[in-house]
Amino acid sequence: MINETDQFLPLSAASLHILLALAGEDLHGYGIMLEAARQSKGRYKLGPGTLYDNLKKLLSAGMVEESRRTVEDDPRRRYYRLTGLGRRVLGAEIARLEGVVRAAKTALAGAKLRRA
Amino acid sequence: MINETDQFLPLSAASLHILLALAGEDLHGYGIMLEAARQSKGRYKLGPGTLYDNLKKLLSAGMVEESRRTVEDDPRRRYYRLTGLGRRVLGAEIARLEGVVRAAKTALAGAKLRRA
């Protein structure tokens, strides 16, 4: 059983944070940068270069689309929205990371116990 | 309080899998490839190029060291061992990923509920 989402995994750290930022709400480019920094408590900084490279890739892969949110007070803003595919890929990546986290905890705990 | 491990984060997928493979036991290069594939159930394939690039980086950063495990039956093998720093960095990265996983679950669950 080949999963439709597997070809995209693993996501780069940048793509993961972009999808994650958009999972909560539609955002514009600058907002994604701020949200990524906020969610990671400033540990992960997304620069414009990385952002737009990854955004372009996500757009052409169909994981993110541009939303026609007409915000009259600021026509510069271009909002991005997570698609169904994007949501599924994010879910798959999160599931994969959970497996990695679990394996790491076992390995790290095992190393301590092995000394006995 | 600046953490000694933060400068190395986030780890590339390759570095993460290498540290993870070595967390369980000392391994040689080829063994790391096999172990990484095994741990990820074949979803993550580590090629020799990626392996040695990352291994070199990890060695010079002091997260991994070469161990003088003399295995008489195969003198070709060069074993690598996780250092204390390597173990701390892995722990910090795992903690970071747990935060990402938690945030993602909240965001994905929130998106479903918001429809109501």
Next chain:
DNA sequence: ACAGATGGCTCGGAATCCGATATACCGGAG
């Protein structure tokens, strides 16, 4: 007037990825 935040985006050098390739030994199938 000026600095700094918001908001958009491009560019190009640096870093990374990663498969192809090379070498070498071993064991088994043909």
Next chain:
DNA sequence: CTCCGGTATATCGGATTCCGAGCCATCTGT
């Protein structure tokens, strides 16, 4: 006996990705 595939190490170089510097514009606060 020969060839092939697995074990094992390692390099090479093209492709991809990273990511800050910089450019533009607007608005707000000092």
